[in-house]
Amino acid sequence: MSPVAPVRWGFLSTARINRRILAAAEKSELAEVVAVASRDPDRAEAYAVEHGIARSHGSYEALLEDPGVDAVYIALPNSLHVEWSLRALAAGKHVLCEKPLTRSPEEAEEAFDAAERAGRVLMEAFMWRHSPQTAKLVQLVEGGVIGELQLVRATFSFPLEGRRNIRLDPALGGGSLMDVGAYCVSAARLLAGEPERVYGEQVIGDSGVDVLFTGVLRFPRGVLAEIDAGMYLPRRDGLEAVGTEGSLVIPDPWLAQRLVLHLRRGESREEIALPPADPYRLELENMCAAISGEAEPLLGRDDAVGQARTLQALYDSADEGRPVEL
Ligand SMILES: NC(=O)c1ccc[n+]([C@@H]2O[C@H](COP(=O)([O-])OP(=O)(O)OC[C@H]3O[C@@H](n4cnc5c(N)ncnc54)[C@H](OP(=O)(O)O)[C@@H]3O)[C@@H](O)[C@H]2O)c1
Structure with a gap:
Protein backbone atom coordinates (compact mmCIF):
# COMPACT_ATOMS: atom_id res chain seq x y z
CA MET A 1 0.00 0.00 0.00
CA MET A 127 -11.58 19.03 19.79
CA TRP A 128 -13.14 17.68 23.01
CA ARG A 129 -15.46 15.57 20.87
CA HIS A 130 -12.44 13.68 19.47
CA SER A 131 -11.15 12.55 22.86
CA PRO A 132 -11.59 8.84 23.64
CA GLN A 133 -12.89 10.01 27.02
CA THR A 134 -15.90 11.57 25.27
CA ALA A 135 -16.52 8.39 23.28
CA LYS A 136 -16.32 6.38 26.52
CA LEU A 137 -18.85 8.67 28.19
CA VAL A 138 -21.32 8.23 25.33
CA GLN A 139 -20.78 4.48 25.31
CA LEU A 140 -21.43 4.21 29.06
CA VAL A 141 -24.50 6.45 29.00
CA GLU A 142 -25.98 4.73 25.96
CA GLY A 143 -25.16 1.35 27.49
CA GLY A 144 -27.41 2.20 30.44
CA VAL A 145 -24.66 2.14 33.07
CA ILE A 146 -26.28 5.05 34.94
CA GLY A 147 -29.84 3.97 34.12
CA GLU A 148 -31.97 6.41 32.18
CA LEU A 149 -30.38 9.82 31.63
CA GLN A 150 -32.13 12.54 33.64
CA LEU A 151 -29.74 15.46 34.00
CA VAL A 152 -26.55 16.87 32.47
CA ARG A 153 -24.46 19.47 34.28
CA ALA A 154 -21.66 21.20 32.38
CA THR A 155 -19.28 23.88 33.57
CA PHE A 156 -16.42 25.79 31.98
CA SER A 157 -14.93 28.98 33.40
CA PHE A 158 -11.57 30.75 33.63
CA PRO A 159 -10.11 34.06 34.80
CA LEU A 160 -9.55 36.24 31.71
CA GLU A 161 -6.53 38.50 32.04
CA GLY A 162 -6.13 41.93 30.43
CA ARG A 163 -8.68 44.07 28.64
CA ARG A 164 -7.61 43.50 25.03
CA ASN A 165 -9.02 40.15 24.04
CA ILE A 166 -11.24 39.03 21.18
CA ARG A 167 -13.50 37.42 23.82
CA LEU A 168 -14.45 40.84 25.20
CA ASP A 169 -15.40 42.43 21.88
CA PRO A 170 -19.09 42.24 20.92
CA ALA A 171 -18.25 43.07 17.30
CA LEU A 172 -15.92 40.05 17.13
CA GLY A 173 -18.48 37.59 18.52
CA GLY A 174 -17.11 37.63 22.06
CA GLY A 175 -18.86 36.45 25.21
CA SER A 176 -18.57 33.58 27.66
CA LEU A 177 -21.33 31.48 26.11
CA MET A 178 -19.70 31.77 22.68
CA ASP A 179 -16.25 31.04 24.09
CA VAL A 180 -16.45 28.38 26.79
CA GLY A 181 -20.21 27.89 27.15
CA ALA A 182 -20.22 26.46 23.64
CA TYR A 183 -18.50 23.34 25.03
CA CYS A 184 -21.20 22.94 27.67
CA VAL A 185 -23.92 23.23 25.02
CA SER A 186 -22.07 20.74 22.84
CA ALA A 187 -21.94 18.26 25.73
CA ALA A 188 -25.59 18.62 26.69
CA ARG A 189 -26.61 18.06 23.05
CA LEU A 190 -24.26 15.12 22.63
CA LEU A 191 -25.85 13.31 25.55
CA ALA A 192 -29.47 14.44 25.37
CA GLY A 193 -30.19 15.36 21.73
CA GLU A 194 -31.61 18.67 20.53
CA PRO A 195 -33.28 20.88 23.16
CA GLU A 196 -36.98 21.73 23.03
CA ARG A 197 -36.82 24.77 25.28
CA VAL A 198 -34.02 26.81 26.82
CA TYR A 199 -33.74 29.51 29.43
CA GLY A 200 -30.65 31.67 29.75
CA GLU A 201 -29.42 34.27 32.24
CA GLN A 202 -26.39 36.42 31.61
CA VAL A 203 -24.29 39.12 33.24
CA ILE A 204 -23.01 41.66 30.73
CA GLY A 205 -19.58 43.14 31.47
CA ASP A 206 -18.18 46.63 30.76
CA SER A 207 -17.26 45.78 27.17
CA GLY A 208 -20.81 44.69 26.32
CA VAL A 209 -20.42 40.91 26.19
CA ASP A 210 -21.74 38.26 28.59
CA VAL A 211 -18.99 37.55 31.11
CA LEU A 212 -21.14 35.05 33.00
CA PHE A 213 -23.85 32.87 31.47
CA THR A 214 -26.01 30.14 32.91
CA GLY A 215 -28.64 28.17 31.08
CA VAL A 216 -31.24 25.49 31.62
CA LEU A 217 -32.08 23.31 28.63
CA ARG A 218 -35.05 20.98 28.38
CA PHE A 219 -34.71 17.95 26.10
CA PRO A 220 -37.18 15.32 24.90
CA ARG A 221 -38.24 12.67 27.46
CA GLY A 222 -37.86 15.15 30.31
CA VAL A 223 -34.04 15.32 30.36
CA LEU A 224 -32.70 18.63 31.72
CA ALA A 225 -29.27 20.24 31.43
CA GLU A 226 -27.70 23.01 33.47
CA ILE A 227 -24.77 24.84 31.96
CA ASP A 228 -22.57 27.64 33.22
CA ALA A 229 -19.77 29.58 31.60
CA GLY A 230 -17.70 32.46 32.93
CA MET A 231 -14.68 34.53 31.96
CA TYR A 232 -14.01 36.19 35.35
CA LEU A 233 -14.30 33.12 37.52
CA PRO A 234 -11.63 30.70 38.75
CA ARG A 235 -10.67 27.90 36.40
CA ARG A 236 -13.42 25.27 36.53
CA ASP A 237 -14.11 22.37 34.19
CA GLY A 238 -16.64 19.64 34.64
CA LEU A 239 -19.25 17.46 33.07
CA GLU A 240 -21.72 15.27 34.92
CA ALA A 241 -24.31 12.92 33.52
CA VAL A 242 -26.92 11.82 36.05
CA GLY A 243 -29.24 8.87 35.45
CA THR A 244 -31.89 7.01 37.41
CA GLU A 245 -29.29 4.59 38.75
CA GLY A 246 -26.05 6.49 38.99
CA SER A 247 -23.84 9.29 37.77
CA LEU A 248 -20.71 9.82 35.72
CA VAL A 249 -18.41 12.77 36.39
CA ILE A 250 -15.60 13.89 34.10
CA PRO A 251 -13.29 16.37 35.82
CA ASP A 252 -11.37 17.38 32.67
CA PRO A 253 -13.88 17.02 29.82
CA TRP A 254 -12.90 19.91 27.53
CA LEU A 255 -9.11 20.10 27.27
CA ALA A 256 -9.08 16.37 28.02
CA GLN A 257 -5.51 16.13 29.27
CA ARG A 258 -6.11 13.65 32.10
CA LEU A 259 -8.65 11.12 30.97
CA VAL A 260 -10.73 9.76 33.81
CA LEU A 261 -14.43 9.19 34.42
CA HIS A 262 -15.87 8.73 37.90
CA LEU A 263 -18.78 6.32 37.99
CA ARG A 264 -21.03 6.22 41.04
CA ARG A 265 -23.84 3.72 41.50
CA GLY A 266 -25.43 3.33 44.91
CA GLU A 267 -22.58 2.83 47.36
CA SER A 268 -20.13 1.80 44.64
CA ARG A 269 -17.58 4.22 43.19
CA GLU A 270 -15.33 3.37 40.29
CA GLU A 271 -12.62 5.32 38.51
CA ILE A 272 -12.36 4.60 34.79
CA ALA A 273 -8.98 5.87 33.57
CA LEU A 274 -7.92 5.96 29.95
CA PRO A 275 -4.42 6.40 28.47
CA PRO A 276 -3.57 9.97 27.42
CA ALA A 277 -4.53 10.99 23.88
CA ASP A 278 -4.11 14.46 22.38
CA PRO A 279 -7.59 15.62 21.26
CA TYR A 280 -6.09 18.20 18.87
CA ARG A 281 -4.12 15.49 17.12
CA LEU A 282 -7.16 13.22 16.90
CA GLU A 283 -9.18 16.12 15.48
CA LEU A 284 -6.51 16.97 12.92
CA GLU A 285 -6.08 13.34 11.91
CA ASN A 286 -9.84 12.81 11.59
CA MET A 287 -9.95 15.86 9.32
CA CYS A 288 -7.00 14.59 7.22
CA ALA A 289 -8.59 11.15 6.90
CA ALA A 290 -11.87 12.77 5.84
CA ILE A 291 -10.02 14.81 3.21
CA SER A 292 -8.37 11.71 1.78
CA GLY A 293 -11.72 9.90 1.82
CA GLU A 294 -10.69 7.36 4.44
CA ALA A 295 -13.05 8.47 7.21
CA GLU A 296 -16.16 10.48 7.83
CA PRO A 297 -15.64 13.79 9.59
CA LEU A 298 -16.72 13.27 13.21
CA LEU A 299 -18.65 16.55 13.18
CA GLY A 300 -20.74 17.77 10.29
CA ARG A 301 -23.69 19.89 9.27
CA ASP A 302 -26.31 18.59 11.72
CA ASP A 303 -24.09 19.15 14.71
CA ALA A 304 -23.05 22.67 13.67
CA VAL A 305 -26.62 23.71 12.85
CA GLY A 306 -28.01 22.29 16.12
CA GLN A 307 -25.21 23.94 18.03
CA ALA A 308 -25.84 27.35 16.41
CA ARG A 309 -29.61 27.10 16.98
CA THR A 310 -29.10 26.37 20.68
CA LEU A 311 -26.56 29.16 21.21
CA GLN A 312 -28.86 31.67 19.51
CA ALA A 313 -31.90 30.51 21.52
CA LEU A 314 -29.95 30.84 24.78
CA TYR A 315 -28.90 34.39 23.89
CA ASP A 316 -32.44 35.28 22.81
CA SER A 317 -33.76 33.93 26.10
CA ALA A 318 -31.23 35.86 28.18
CA ASP A 319 -31.81 39.07 26.18
CA GLU A 320 -35.59 38.83 26.41
CA GLY A 321 -35.91 37.37 29.91
CA ARG A 322 -38.15 34.47 28.88
CA PRO A 323 -37.82 30.81 27.95
CA VAL A 324 -37.37 30.15 24.22
CA GLU A 325 -38.95 27.18 22.45
CA LEU A 326 -36.96 25.58 19.65
N1 LIG B 1 -10.39 24.59 20.51
C1 LIG B 1 -9.71 25.21 21.43
O1 LIG B 1 -9.10 24.60 22.30
C2 LIG B 1 -9.64 26.71 21.40
C3 LIG B 1 -8.85 27.37 22.35
C4 LIG B 1 -8.71 28.74 22.25
C5 LIG B 1 -9.40 29.43 21.26
N2 LIG B 1 -10.19 28.76 20.39
C6 LIG B 1 -10.91 29.49 19.33
O2 LIG B 1 -9.93 29.93 18.40
C7 LIG B 1 -10.25 31.24 17.94
C8 LIG B 1 -9.07 32.15 18.21
O3 LIG B 1 -8.82 32.22 19.58
P1 LIG B 1 -7.38 32.70 20.17
O4 LIG B 1 -7.51 32.76 21.63
O5 LIG B 1 -6.32 31.86 19.60
O6 LIG B 1 -7.36 34.18 19.58
P2 LIG B 1 -6.16 35.19 19.30
O7 LIG B 1 -4.88 34.67 19.86
O8 LIG B 1 -6.64 36.54 19.72
O9 LIG B 1 -6.04 35.12 17.73
C9 LIG B 1 -6.99 35.60 16.83
C10 LIG B 1 -6.26 35.93 15.54
O10 LIG B 1 -7.20 36.44 14.60
C11 LIG B 1 -6.56 37.38 13.76
N3 LIG B 1 -7.49 38.51 13.61
C12 LIG B 1 -8.13 38.87 12.47
N4 LIG B 1 -8.91 39.93 12.66
C13 LIG B 1 -8.78 40.27 13.96
C14 LIG B 1 -9.32 41.32 14.75
N5 LIG B 1 -10.18 42.23 14.24
N6 LIG B 1 -8.95 41.39 16.04
C15 LIG B 1 -8.12 40.49 16.59
N7 LIG B 1 -7.55 39.48 15.87
C16 LIG B 1 -7.88 39.38 14.57
C17 LIG B 1 -5.24 37.75 14.39
O11 LIG B 1 -4.22 37.23 13.55
P3 LIG B 1 -3.29 38.10 12.60
O12 LIG B 1 -3.08 39.40 13.29
O13 LIG B 1 -2.08 37.28 12.46
O14 LIG B 1 -4.01 38.26 11.29
C18 LIG B 1 -5.20 37.02 15.72
O15 LIG B 1 -3.95 36.45 15.97
C19 LIG B 1 -11.56 31.61 18.60
O16 LIG B 1 -12.62 31.30 17.74
C20 LIG B 1 -11.62 30.71 19.82
O17 LIG B 1 -12.96 30.40 20.18
C21 LIG B 1 -10.31 27.41 20.44
Whole structure:
Protein backbone atom coordinates (compact mmCIF):
# COMPACT_ATOMS: atom_id res chain seq x y z
CA MET A 1 0.00 0.00 0.00
CA SER A 2 1.45 3.39 -0.95
CA PRO A 3 1.55 5.89 1.90
CA VAL A 4 -0.94 8.77 1.62
CA ALA A 5 0.75 12.17 1.11
CA PRO A 6 0.23 14.42 4.13
CA VAL A 7 -2.48 17.06 3.86
CA ARG A 8 -0.81 20.45 3.39
CA TRP A 9 -2.23 22.93 5.92
CA GLY A 10 -2.25 26.69 6.01
CA PHE A 11 -3.08 28.80 9.05
CA LEU A 12 -5.37 31.79 8.58
CA SER A 13 -3.92 34.05 11.32
CA THR A 14 -1.23 33.81 13.96
CA ALA A 15 -3.74 33.00 16.72
CA ARG A 16 -2.49 31.68 20.04
CA ILE A 17 -4.43 28.45 19.66
CA ASN A 18 -2.49 27.58 16.47
CA ARG A 19 0.24 26.14 18.65
CA ARG A 20 -1.92 23.16 19.58
CA ILE A 21 -2.51 22.26 15.94
CA LEU A 22 1.16 22.87 15.12
CA ALA A 23 2.23 20.49 17.87
CA ALA A 24 -0.31 17.92 16.67
CA ALA A 25 0.88 18.20 13.06
CA GLU A 26 4.49 17.76 14.14
CA LYS A 27 3.60 14.39 15.66
CA SER A 28 1.38 13.26 12.80
CA GLU A 29 2.28 11.73 9.47
CA LEU A 30 -1.06 12.80 8.03
CA ALA A 31 -0.59 16.57 8.25
CA GLU A 32 2.03 19.14 7.42
CA VAL A 33 1.75 22.87 8.14
CA VAL A 34 3.20 24.58 5.06
CA ALA A 35 1.96 28.18 5.22
CA VAL A 36 0.75 30.88 7.59
CA ALA A 37 -1.03 34.17 6.87
CA SER A 38 -1.47 37.28 8.94
CA ARG A 39 -3.03 40.69 8.36
CA ASP A 40 0.49 41.93 8.95
CA PRO A 41 3.17 40.54 6.56
CA ASP A 42 5.98 41.00 9.12
CA ARG A 43 4.01 39.11 11.74
CA ALA A 44 3.35 36.29 9.29
CA GLU A 45 7.03 36.09 8.39
CA ALA A 46 8.24 36.17 11.99
CA TYR A 47 5.71 33.47 12.88
CA ALA A 48 6.82 31.28 9.98
CA VAL A 49 10.48 31.62 10.98
CA GLU A 50 9.78 30.94 14.66
CA HIS A 51 7.74 27.81 13.92
CA GLY A 52 9.65 26.48 10.92
CA ILE A 53 6.74 26.98 8.49
CA ALA A 54 7.85 27.10 4.84
CA ARG A 55 5.80 30.04 3.51
CA SER A 56 4.27 33.19 4.96
CA HIS A 57 1.58 35.35 3.38
CA GLY A 58 0.82 38.99 4.17
CA SER A 59 -2.92 38.55 3.79
CA TYR A 60 -5.49 35.80 4.26
CA GLU A 61 -6.46 36.18 0.57
CA ALA A 62 -2.89 35.42 -0.51
CA LEU A 63 -2.86 32.18 1.48
CA LEU A 64 -6.13 31.11 -0.13
CA GLU A 65 -4.48 31.62 -3.53
CA ASP A 66 -1.51 29.42 -2.55
CA PRO A 67 -1.86 26.28 -4.72
CA GLY A 68 0.35 24.34 -2.31
CA VAL A 69 -2.25 24.56 0.46
CA ASP A 70 -4.95 21.85 0.59
CA ALA A 71 -6.68 22.80 3.83
CA VAL A 72 -6.91 25.77 6.14
CA TYR A 73 -7.22 26.03 9.89
CA ILE A 74 -9.30 29.06 10.80
CA ALA A 75 -8.69 30.38 14.31
CA LEU A 76 -9.96 33.90 13.69
CA PRO A 77 -12.27 35.86 16.01
CA ASN A 78 -15.70 34.21 16.09
CA SER A 79 -17.43 36.84 13.94
CA LEU A 80 -15.07 36.04 11.04
CA HIS A 81 -15.47 32.25 11.08
CA VAL A 82 -18.23 31.89 8.48
CA GLU A 83 -16.96 34.63 6.18
CA TRP A 84 -13.50 33.08 5.91
CA SER A 85 -14.82 29.52 5.78
CA LEU A 86 -16.90 30.53 2.75
CA ARG A 87 -13.94 32.27 1.11
CA ALA A 88 -11.66 29.31 1.74
CA LEU A 89 -14.19 26.81 0.40
CA ALA A 90 -14.71 28.98 -2.70
CA ALA A 91 -10.93 28.87 -3.18
CA GLY A 92 -11.10 25.06 -3.12
CA LYS A 93 -9.62 24.55 0.37
CA HIS A 94 -10.87 22.14 3.00
CA VAL A 95 -11.71 23.95 6.25
CA LEU A 96 -11.21 23.17 9.91
CA CYS A 97 -12.87 26.15 11.59
CA GLU A 98 -12.54 26.89 15.27
CA LYS A 99 -15.58 26.73 17.49
CA PRO A 100 -18.09 28.23 17.48
CA LEU A 101 -18.55 28.19 13.72
CA THR A 102 -21.47 30.58 14.26
CA ARG A 103 -24.52 31.18 16.43
CA SER A 104 -26.69 31.52 13.33
CA PRO A 105 -28.24 28.25 12.08
CA GLU A 106 -28.80 29.86 8.68
CA GLU A 107 -25.11 30.71 8.38
CA ALA A 108 -24.14 27.20 9.45
CA GLU A 109 -26.38 25.79 6.68
CA GLU A 110 -24.87 28.24 4.20
CA ALA A 111 -21.34 27.17 5.11
CA PHE A 112 -22.14 23.46 4.72
CA ASP A 113 -24.00 24.12 1.46
CA ALA A 114 -20.82 25.82 0.20
CA ALA A 115 -18.69 22.86 1.31
CA GLU A 116 -20.98 20.45 -0.50
CA ARG A 117 -20.95 22.55 -3.67
CA ALA A 118 -17.17 22.75 -3.55
CA GLY A 119 -16.77 19.05 -2.72
CA ARG A 120 -14.61 19.98 0.26
CA VAL A 121 -14.64 18.98 3.93
CA LEU A 122 -15.79 21.53 6.52
CA MET A 123 -15.59 20.72 10.21
CA GLU A 124 -16.21 22.77 13.36
CA ALA A 125 -13.20 22.34 15.62
CA PHE A 126 -14.68 20.97 18.84
CA MET A 127 -11.58 19.03 19.79
CA TRP A 128 -13.14 17.68 23.01
CA ARG A 129 -15.46 15.57 20.87
CA HIS A 130 -12.44 13.68 19.47
CA SER A 131 -11.15 12.55 22.86
CA PRO A 132 -11.59 8.84 23.64
CA GLN A 133 -12.89 10.01 27.02
CA THR A 134 -15.90 11.57 25.27
CA ALA A 135 -16.52 8.39 23.28
CA LYS A 136 -16.32 6.38 26.52
CA LEU A 137 -18.85 8.67 28.19
CA VAL A 138 -21.32 8.23 25.33
CA GLN A 139 -20.78 4.48 25.31
CA LEU A 140 -21.43 4.21 29.06
CA VAL A 141 -24.50 6.45 29.00
CA GLU A 142 -25.98 4.73 25.96
CA GLY A 143 -25.16 1.35 27.49
CA GLY A 144 -27.41 2.20 30.44
CA VAL A 145 -24.66 2.14 33.07
CA ILE A 146 -26.28 5.05 34.94
CA GLY A 147 -29.84 3.97 34.12
CA GLU A 148 -31.97 6.41 32.18
CA LEU A 149 -30.38 9.82 31.63
CA GLN A 150 -32.13 12.54 33.64
CA LEU A 151 -29.74 15.46 34.00
CA VAL A 152 -26.55 16.87 32.47
CA ARG A 153 -24.46 19.47 34.28
CA ALA A 154 -21.66 21.20 32.38
CA THR A 155 -19.28 23.88 33.57
CA PHE A 156 -16.42 25.79 31.98
CA SER A 157 -14.93 28.98 33.40
CA PHE A 158 -11.57 30.75 33.63
CA PRO A 159 -10.11 34.06 34.80
CA LEU A 160 -9.55 36.24 31.71
CA GLU A 161 -6.53 38.50 32.04
CA GLY A 162 -6.13 41.93 30.43
CA ARG A 163 -8.68 44.07 28.64
CA ARG A 164 -7.61 43.50 25.03
CA ASN A 165 -9.02 40.15 24.04
CA ILE A 166 -11.24 39.03 21.18
CA ARG A 167 -13.50 37.42 23.82
CA LEU A 168 -14.45 40.84 25.20
CA ASP A 169 -15.40 42.43 21.88
CA PRO A 170 -19.09 42.24 20.92
CA ALA A 171 -18.25 43.07 17.30
CA LEU A 172 -15.92 40.05 17.13
CA GLY A 173 -18.48 37.59 18.52
CA GLY A 174 -17.11 37.63 22.06
CA GLY A 175 -18.86 36.45 25.21
CA SER A 176 -18.57 33.58 27.66
CA LEU A 177 -21.33 31.48 26.11
CA MET A 178 -19.70 31.77 22.68
CA ASP A 179 -16.25 31.04 24.09
CA VAL A 180 -16.45 28.38 26.79
CA GLY A 181 -20.21 27.89 27.15
CA ALA A 182 -20.22 26.46 23.64
CA TYR A 183 -18.50 23.34 25.03
CA CYS A 184 -21.20 22.94 27.67
CA VAL A 185 -23.92 23.23 25.02
CA SER A 186 -22.07 20.74 22.84
CA ALA A 187 -21.94 18.26 25.73
CA ALA A 188 -25.59 18.62 26.69
CA ARG A 189 -26.61 18.06 23.05
CA LEU A 190 -24.26 15.12 22.63
CA LEU A 191 -25.85 13.31 25.55
CA ALA A 192 -29.47 14.44 25.37
CA GLY A 193 -30.19 15.36 21.73
CA GLU A 194 -31.61 18.67 20.53
CA PRO A 195 -33.28 20.88 23.16
CA GLU A 196 -36.98 21.73 23.03
CA ARG A 197 -36.82 24.77 25.28
CA VAL A 198 -34.02 26.81 26.82
CA TYR A 199 -33.74 29.51 29.43
CA GLY A 200 -30.65 31.67 29.75
CA GLU A 201 -29.42 34.27 32.24
CA GLN A 202 -26.39 36.42 31.61
CA VAL A 203 -24.29 39.12 33.24
CA ILE A 204 -23.01 41.66 30.73
CA GLY A 205 -19.58 43.14 31.47
CA ASP A 206 -18.18 46.63 30.76
CA SER A 207 -17.26 45.78 27.17
CA GLY A 208 -20.81 44.69 26.32
CA VAL A 209 -20.42 40.91 26.19
CA ASP A 210 -21.74 38.26 28.59
CA VAL A 211 -18.99 37.55 31.11
CA LEU A 212 -21.14 35.05 33.00
CA PHE A 213 -23.85 32.87 31.47
CA THR A 214 -26.01 30.14 32.91
CA GLY A 215 -28.64 28.17 31.08
CA VAL A 216 -31.24 25.49 31.62
CA LEU A 217 -32.08 23.31 28.63
CA ARG A 218 -35.05 20.98 28.38
CA PHE A 219 -34.71 17.95 26.10
CA PRO A 220 -37.18 15.32 24.90
CA ARG A 221 -38.24 12.67 27.46
CA GLY A 222 -37.86 15.15 30.31
CA VAL A 223 -34.04 15.32 30.36
CA LEU A 224 -32.70 18.63 31.72
CA ALA A 225 -29.27 20.24 31.43
CA GLU A 226 -27.70 23.01 33.47
CA ILE A 227 -24.77 24.84 31.96
CA ASP A 228 -22.57 27.64 33.22
CA ALA A 229 -19.77 29.58 31.60
CA GLY A 230 -17.70 32.46 32.93
CA MET A 231 -14.68 34.53 31.96
CA TYR A 232 -14.01 36.19 35.35
CA LEU A 233 -14.30 33.12 37.52
CA PRO A 234 -11.63 30.70 38.75
CA ARG A 235 -10.67 27.90 36.40
CA ARG A 236 -13.42 25.27 36.53
CA ASP A 237 -14.11 22.37 34.19
CA GLY A 238 -16.64 19.64 34.64
CA LEU A 239 -19.25 17.46 33.07
CA GLU A 240 -21.72 15.27 34.92
CA ALA A 241 -24.31 12.92 33.52
CA VAL A 242 -26.92 11.82 36.05
CA GLY A 243 -29.24 8.87 35.45
CA THR A 244 -31.89 7.01 37.41
CA GLU A 245 -29.29 4.59 38.75
CA GLY A 246 -26.05 6.49 38.99
CA SER A 247 -23.84 9.29 37.77
CA LEU A 248 -20.71 9.82 35.72
CA VAL A 249 -18.41 12.77 36.39
CA ILE A 250 -15.60 13.89 34.10
CA PRO A 251 -13.29 16.37 35.82
CA ASP A 252 -11.37 17.38 32.67
CA PRO A 253 -13.88 17.02 29.82
CA TRP A 254 -12.90 19.91 27.53
CA LEU A 255 -9.11 20.10 27.27
CA ALA A 256 -9.08 16.37 28.02
CA GLN A 257 -5.51 16.13 29.27
CA ARG A 258 -6.11 13.65 32.10
CA LEU A 259 -8.65 11.12 30.97
CA VAL A 260 -10.73 9.76 33.81
CA LEU A 261 -14.43 9.19 34.42
CA HIS A 262 -15.87 8.73 37.90
CA LEU A 263 -18.78 6.32 37.99
CA ARG A 264 -21.03 6.22 41.04
CA ARG A 265 -23.84 3.72 41.50
CA GLY A 266 -25.43 3.33 44.91
CA GLU A 267 -22.58 2.83 47.36
CA SER A 268 -20.13 1.80 44.64
CA ARG A 269 -17.58 4.22 43.19
CA GLU A 270 -15.33 3.37 40.29
CA GLU A 271 -12.62 5.32 38.51
CA ILE A 272 -12.36 4.60 34.79
CA ALA A 273 -8.98 5.87 33.57
CA LEU A 274 -7.92 5.96 29.95
CA PRO A 275 -4.42 6.40 28.47
CA PRO A 276 -3.57 9.97 27.42
CA ALA A 277 -4.53 10.99 23.88
CA ASP A 278 -4.11 14.46 22.38
CA PRO A 279 -7.59 15.62 21.26
CA TYR A 280 -6.09 18.20 18.87
CA ARG A 281 -4.12 15.49 17.12
CA LEU A 282 -7.16 13.22 16.90
CA GLU A 283 -9.18 16.12 15.48
CA LEU A 284 -6.51 16.97 12.92
CA GLU A 285 -6.08 13.34 11.91
CA ASN A 286 -9.84 12.81 11.59
CA MET A 287 -9.95 15.86 9.32
CA CYS A 288 -7.00 14.59 7.22
CA ALA A 289 -8.59 11.15 6.90
CA ALA A 290 -11.87 12.77 5.84
CA ILE A 291 -10.02 14.81 3.21
CA SER A 292 -8.37 11.71 1.78
CA GLY A 293 -11.72 9.90 1.82
CA GLU A 294 -10.69 7.36 4.44
CA ALA A 295 -13.05 8.47 7.21
CA GLU A 296 -16.16 10.48 7.83
CA PRO A 297 -15.64 13.79 9.59
CA LEU A 298 -16.72 13.27 13.21
CA LEU A 299 -18.65 16.55 13.18
CA GLY A 300 -20.74 17.77 10.29
CA ARG A 301 -23.69 19.89 9.27
CA ASP A 302 -26.31 18.59 11.72
CA ASP A 303 -24.09 19.15 14.71
CA ALA A 304 -23.05 22.67 13.67
CA VAL A 305 -26.62 23.71 12.85
CA GLY A 306 -28.01 22.29 16.12
CA GLN A 307 -25.21 23.94 18.03
CA ALA A 308 -25.84 27.35 16.41
CA ARG A 309 -29.61 27.10 16.98
CA THR A 310 -29.10 26.37 20.68
CA LEU A 311 -26.56 29.16 21.21
CA GLN A 312 -28.86 31.67 19.51
CA ALA A 313 -31.90 30.51 21.52
CA LEU A 314 -29.95 30.84 24.78
CA TYR A 315 -28.90 34.39 23.89
CA ASP A 316 -32.44 35.28 22.81
CA SER A 317 -33.76 33.93 26.10
CA ALA A 318 -31.23 35.86 28.18
CA ASP A 319 -31.81 39.07 26.18
CA GLU A 320 -35.59 38.83 26.41
CA GLY A 321 -35.91 37.37 29.91
CA ARG A 322 -38.15 34.47 28.88
CA PRO A 323 -37.82 30.81 27.95
CA VAL A 324 -37.37 30.15 24.22
CA GLU A 325 -38.95 27.18 22.45
CA LEU A 326 -36.96 25.58 19.65
N1 LIG B 1 -10.39 24.59 20.51
C1 LIG B 1 -9.71 25.21 21.43
O1 LIG B 1 -9.10 24.60 22.30
C2 LIG B 1 -9.64 26.71 21.40
C3 LIG B 1 -8.85 27.37 22.35
C4 LIG B 1 -8.71 28.74 22.25
C5 LIG B 1 -9.40 29.43 21.26
N2 LIG B 1 -10.19 28.76 20.39
C6 LIG B 1 -10.91 29.49 19.33
O2 LIG B 1 -9.93 29.93 18.40
C7 LIG B 1 -10.25 31.24 17.94
C8 LIG B 1 -9.07 32.15 18.21
O3 LIG B 1 -8.82 32.22 19.58
P1 LIG B 1 -7.38 32.70 20.17
O4 LIG B 1 -7.51 32.76 21.63
O5 LIG B 1 -6.32 31.86 19.60
O6 LIG B 1 -7.36 34.18 19.58
P2 LIG B 1 -6.16 35.19 19.30
O7 LIG B 1 -4.88 34.67 19.86
O8 LIG B 1 -6.64 36.54 19.72
O9 LIG B 1 -6.04 35.12 17.73
C9 LIG B 1 -6.99 35.60 16.83
C10 LIG B 1 -6.26 35.93 15.54
O10 LIG B 1 -7.20 36.44 14.60
C11 LIG B 1 -6.56 37.38 13.76
N3 LIG B 1 -7.49 38.51 13.61
C12 LIG B 1 -8.13 38.87 12.47
N4 LIG B 1 -8.91 39.93 12.66
C13 LIG B 1 -8.78 40.27 13.96
C14 LIG B 1 -9.32 41.32 14.75
N5 LIG B 1 -10.18 42.23 14.24
N6 LIG B 1 -8.95 41.39 16.04
C15 LIG B 1 -8.12 40.49 16.59
N7 LIG B 1 -7.55 39.48 15.87
C16 LIG B 1 -7.88 39.38 14.57
C17 LIG B 1 -5.24 37.75 14.39
O11 LIG B 1 -4.22 37.23 13.55
P3 LIG B 1 -3.29 38.10 12.60
O12 LIG B 1 -3.08 39.40 13.29
O13 LIG B 1 -2.08 37.28 12.46
O14 LIG B 1 -4.01 38.26 11.29
C18 LIG B 1 -5.20 37.02 15.72
O15 LIG B 1 -3.95 36.45 15.97
C19 LIG B 1 -11.56 31.61 18.60
O16 LIG B 1 -12.62 31.30 17.74
C20 LIG B 1 -11.62 30.71 19.82
O17 LIG B 1 -12.96 30.40 20.18
C21 LIG B 1 -10.31 27.41 20.44
